[in-house]
Amino acid sequence: MIENDTLSKVLYIDLTKKRYFVKDRKDLFEKYLGGTGVATQLLLEECPEGIDAFDADSPIIFAVGPLSGVFPLASKTCAMFKSPHTGDLGESHAGGRSAIAIRMAGYGAIVIKGKSELPIYLSISKGKVLFKNATTLWGMKDGSVAARVMRQNEDGEGLRAIFRIGQAGENMVTFANVTTETYRHFGRLGLGAIFGSKMLKGIVVSGKQMIEVTNKKEYRALYDQIYNAATESPVMQKYHDVGTAINIKSLNSVNALPVKNLQRSSTEDIKSVTGEEIAKHHLARRVACAHCPVACIHLAYLREPYDDDPYFYKTTPVCYDFELIYSLGTMVGITEPKALLKLIDIVERVGVDAISMGVVLSWITEMFEKNRIKEDDLNGLSIQWGDVDTYIELVKNITKPSTEFLKACSKGVSFASSVYGGKEFAMQFGKNEMPGYHTGPAGYLGFLLGARHSHLDNGGYSVDQKELVKVDLSPEQVVDKLLDEEAIRQILSSIAVCFFARGIYDLKLVSEAIKLLGFSLDEKKLMDIGKQIHLNKYKFKMREGFSFDKLDIPERIYETKDPTGKITKEFIHNGLNYAKNLIN
Amino acid sequence: MKLAVKDAMRCVGCQSCMFACSRRSGNAGLSNTCIGVKSSGGISKGYTVIVCRSCENPPCASVCPTGALVPKKGGGVRLISSKCIGCGLCQDACIIDAVFWNDEQDKPVICVQCGYCVDYCPYDVLELIKDEKGVSHD
Numbered sequence: 001m002i003e004n005d006t007l008s009k010v011l012y013i014d015l016t017k018k019r020y021f022v023k024d025r026k027d028l029f030e031k032y033l034g035g036t037g038v039a040t041q042l043l044l045e046e047c048p049e050g051i052d053a054f055d056a057d058s059p060i061i062f063a064v065g066p067l068s069g070v071f072p073l074a075s076k077t078c079a080m081f082k083s084p085h086t087g088d089l090g091e092s093h094a095g096g097r098s099a100i101a102i103r104m105a106g107y108g109a110i111v112i113k114g115k116s117e118l119p120i121y122l123s124i125s126k127g128k129v130l131f132k133n134a135t136t137l138w139g140m141k142d143g144s145v146a147a148r149v150m151r152q153n154e155d156g157e158g159l160r161a162i163f164r165i166g167q168a169g170e171n172m173v174t175f176a177n178v179t180t181e182t183y184r185h186f187g188r189l190g191l192g193a194i195f196g197s198k199m200l201k202g203i204v205v206s207g208k209q210m211i212e213v214t215n216k217k218e219y220r221a222l223y224d225q226i227y228n229a230a231t232e233s234p235v236m237q238k239y240h241d242v243g244t245a246i247n248i249k250s251l252n253s254v255n256a257l258p259v260k261n262l263q264r265s266s267t268e269d270i271k272s273v274t275g276e277e278i279a280k281h282h283l284a285r286r287v288a289c290a291h292c293p294v295a296c297i298h299l300a301y302l303r304e305p306y307d308d309d310p311y312f313y314k315t316t317p318v319c320y321d322f323e324l325i326y327s328l329g330t331m332v333g334i335t336e337p338k339a340l341l342k343l344i345d346i347v348e349r350v351g352v353d354a355i356s357m358g359v360v361l362s363w364i365t366e367m368f369e370k371n372r373i374k375e376d377d378l379n380g381l382s383i384q385w386g387d388v389d390t391y392i393e394l395v396k397n398i399t400k401p402s403t404e405f406l407k408a409c410s411k412g413v414s415f416a417s418s419v420y421g422g423k424e425f426a427m428q429f430g431k432n433e434m435p436g437y438h439t440g441p442a443g444y445l446g447f448l449l450g451a452r453h454s455h456l457d458n459g460g461y462s463v464d465q466k467e468l469v470k471v472d473l474s475p476e477q478v479v480d481k482l483l484d485e486e487a488i489r490q491i492l493s494s495i496a497v498c499f500f501a502r503g504i505y506d507l508k509l510v511s512e513a514i515k516l517l518g519f520s521l522d523e524k525k526l527m528d529i530g531k532q533i534h535l536n537k538y539k540f541k542m543r544e545g546f547s548f549d550k551l552d553i554p555e556r557i558y559e560t561k562d563p564t565g566k567i568t569k570e571f572i573h574n575g576l577n578y579a580k581n582l583i584n
Numbered sequence: 585m586k587l588a589v590k591d592a593m594r595c596v597g598c599q600s601c602m603f604a605c606s607r608r609s610g611n612a613g614l615s616n617t618c619i620g621v622k623s624s625g626g627i628s629k630g631y632t633v634i635v636c637r638s639c640e641n642p643p644c645a646s647v648c649p650t651g652a653l654v655p656k657k658g659g660g661v662r663l664i665s666s667k668c669i670g671c672g673l674c675q676d677a678c679i680i681d682a683v684f685w686n687d688e689q690d691k692p693v694i695c696v697q698c699g700y701c702v703d704y705c706p707y708d709v710l711e712l713i714k715d716e717k718g719v720s721h722d
Contacts, residue, residue: 070612072600100599104614126687148626158599158622159614182627208614210688216610223607227600231706287627288598293706295596299628317628 001030002212002518007066007108010042013122013129015198016056016114020129025109033519034065034108036091037494037533039080040540043089046111049543053084053190054172054197056115063109065496066517068099068291069211071223072230073501075099075289078493083189084197085174085356085412086431088544089537090189091452095289096181098205099496101161105207116199121164123154124205134201141167142349144182146201156206164202165192166351168399172196173410175356175433179348183297183319184289187353188454189432213516222512226504231293235503239296244322245275252330254563256439256465259330260385261362262427265438265560269335273325278337284317289498296321296500302341318345326436327358332365333385346392350399356412359433360398361391363413367422377405414552424555429453430546438557440464440564442478445575448551449482449583451537456499458486468564475575483582487530494533538583548580586659587635587697590711595631597621604704605695618684618695633709636660636682636695644674644683644694653694663694 001007008026013019028038039061046059060081067074077098083090102110105124112122119134132153137146143166150162161180168176169192176192177185186192195201213219230236238246248270251257255265271277282300289297299317306312318341328343329335347354367373368383375382379397383390401407408416413433417426427434429444430453437443439461446460447453455461463481467473473481488507489499495514497505505513507523514521521529538546557567599621606617620634638660645653645661652667653674670690675683684693699712 069603069614072603100614144626151626158620208617208687210606210609210615211612213610213612219610219612220607227704285628285630286596288596290597290599291603293596293598293600293704295598295707 001026001066002214004212005066005517006106006209007034007103007517009107010109010111011107011124011129013110013112014114015112015116015120015200018116018131022107029066029108030519032529032533033491033494033514035063035076035078035494035496036080036490037529038109039063039078039091040533040536042109042111043080043082044536044540046113047082047540051082053082053087053090053194056198057113058082058194058197060112060191060194060198061109062098062102064099064102065494066514066519067495067497068103070213070517071226071513073226073292073294073504074495074497075292076493076496076498077102078496079178079186079191081191081194082544084172084193085190086453088541088546089451090191090194091537092186092188092191093493094178094180094184094186095292095498096184097159097161097290098163098180098184100290101159101205101207103207103211104159104209105205106209112198112200114198119199119201121150121200121202121204124203125156125160125207137201138170139167143167143179143351144349147179147182150202150204154204156204159208160204160206162202162204165195165200166349168350168352169193169196171400171410173352173399175353175412177351177353179351183287183299185353188355189452190353192351214518215516219516222516226509226513227293229504230501233504236294236500239500240294242275242279243296243298245278245298245320245325247275247322248325249274249276251436251439255561256437256563257330258326258427258434258436258438260333261331261366261425262438262556262560263366265562267330267335270330272337273329273335273340275322275325278320278325282337282341292498294500300341302338302345304338304342316345318348320344323436324354327355331358331362331436332391334388334391335386339386339388343388343391343395346395350395352395352399353433355435356433357395357398359427360409360413360416361394363417363422363426364394364409366425367420370422372422373405373420377403379403379406423552426552426554427556428552428554430551437461438560438562440468440562441475441567441571441575442468442482444553444557444567444572445475445478445579446482448553448572448576449479449579450486451534451541457489458482464564468566475571476578479575479579479582483534483579486534487527490530490533491526494529535583542584548576548584551576585697585699585712585714586638587695587699587702588711588713589633589635589709591709592633593630594707595621595633595709596707597623597627597631598706600704600706601701601710604701608698608700615686615688616693618682618693619701620681620684634680634682635710636697637680638695638697643677643679647673647677649673660697661694662696663692665691668692
């Protein structure tokens with residue numbers, strides 16, 4: 001890397017002692033580029049083996065990549081931590097202004113340890129870290145209000161990222177998220193709960209520095225190539241127009257969209273919550289992450305009349321995409337757009353992972369439907385599919401649980417079903433609640449094998465849709481494809497490029513782009529680094545107790561119709577056994 | 585030629601213009617940008633896009649104690665960097681915050697109305713307009 005690049009500066013912050021220092025870690029960045037590669041090493045260094053995720057010594061790590069602030073679409077920050085939700089690797093990525101702000105502030109990574117005795121937020125700019133008293137912000141029922149107060153009290157307008165948690169994080173709900181720029185999230189695996197355990201309400205970070213490149217002429221030329229691809233390429237078109245919500249209609253039509261806790265994989269009532277219909281009737285504005293011209297963030301406006309005044313309306317901007325229409329829509333039997341937007345809104349306010357919350361709600365509904373829990377378990381509530389007002393109350397109740405059952409639900413469906421039963425329809429994989437893809441066996445193997453049990457780890461759903469619906473592949477062939485894809489994605493998340501841009505940033509382009517930042521790595525070397533990063537993640541997972549033999553697979557996936565007709569126990573188990581021998 | 589904001593309502597906040605402006609120097613990052621894009625009180629309310637309006641009697645030049653900012657014919661100013669002492673009075677004098685600051689050099693960065701940014705706005709928020717008699721600029 002270039003000698004003067006501040007990418008290798010790692011900011012270490014101790015919340016207990018309220019102090020900080022900066023260390024140059026060229027050793028890590030030259031070997032693993034940045035992002036997920038560097039964050040994994042920092043996690044292995046900083047997280048004591050077997051520690052409770054909520055212990056003061058349990059670290060929070062943020063890392064950005066060499067291309068952040070240099071090329072378009074490199075706008076992701078990788079957060080790494082020990083997950084309180086799964087007990088092993090916690091990793092989630094967010095855009096907004098997060099990556100640009102951290103890179104422009106002069107850092108490649110931030111490591112936060114310790115625990116404050118009072119609520120605080122951090123203000124990071126101009127080489128300083130200020131520890132600000134956040135007592136007055138603690139306990140607010142709407143996380144966006146806390147963000148507004150931080151915004152009003154800090155400099156760096158237009159350049160800053162504002163991370164914050166809501167009540168769910170404060171109460172250490174294990175799937176609480178961290179929100180940045182109001183509509184982007186470090187969504188999965190419970191980073192918000194780690195913030196809460198450290199009494200860390202939020203972080204404001206900003207900067208505006210220069211980044212040197214090795215060849216100015218080549219830099220401009222490559223920039224234009226990437227920028228033109230981002231704005232004109234058909235591979236970005238779907239994110240740009242209707243957004244990921246465009247997949248609702250197509251997945252529903254091929255029996256791949258989970259409905260009512262995956263009791264079904266399609267619904268006739270889909271019409272008004274397809275991406276096209278929501279865009280037509282409710283889309284109000286599209287916004288972008290910093291340094292990304294695509295603008296895939298879709299905001300709808302929810303207009304609700306007040307009951308006590310006929311000419312008084314509450315108008316609320318609500319961000320939606322495919323995963324939310326699935327998890328807080330079809331999964332819980334909601335197919336009316338206003339009801340859907342209302343449920344999304346409360347989930348945003350309390351600050352939880354929308355996918356996990358939707359799956360928790362759908363599991364609760366089925367438990368109630370099957371008389372395996374009672375109203376007393378739900379704090380007096382009675383729930384049925386599609387009942388949005390009760391779902392809103394349930395979200396609040398899970399965020400501040402008052403019964404033993406709700407407390408269990410605040411730890412996710414894996415934990416709750418281990419206490420109350422219903423594992424056969426607790427839709428989790430590796431203890432992480434499932435995303436909206438009942439596409440076939442590659443999708444499920446992908447969730448199970450992925451280092452963070454996310455559909456984005458290896459895109460297994462794509463193997464189902466592009467290949468398994470047409471041809472037969474053995475479980476071993478599927479696993480090989482998944483592991484190769486996961487290795488490639490380690491490189492993308494190490495240079496902190498958005499996965500939506502994976503059609504543009506192939507390894508050849510990555511090699512050319514990072515060369516301008518002083519990295520000399522060809523495609524083969526990059527692939528080797530990707531595989532190594534993946535194994536490093538598994539090193540952490542195994543160290544913290546993950547085992548392929550302990551994976552619970554809900555029976556439901558074998559019962560509900562899918563597009564391939566190939567989801568069998570034999571296929572899944574053969575795939576897992578093969579992967580286990582490769583990874584162990 | 586004057587840089588102008590054609591329709592801020594179409595701005596998505598991608599900051600491609602800001603990066604383009606800074607990239608004119610050949611390097612990456614944001615240190616040299618003289619465009620500002622910020623939310624109008626929260627992202628859901630849209631964005632405010634700040635560009636130099638190239639005033640005909642520029643307040644920034646009026647307050648410069650060293651003559652480092654020279655008014656140009658037809659509006660706007662030119663920065664003579666060697667004369668600038670980095671006092672920041674020009675920044676205070678611009679009430680739309682269109683005098684930006686390079687922290688590394690501790691000197692202002694001034695829009696030269698080149699229009700490089702316009703080509704990097706995918707949503708037609710910015711435009712470079714020719715001076716024509718009888719045509720007013722917003």
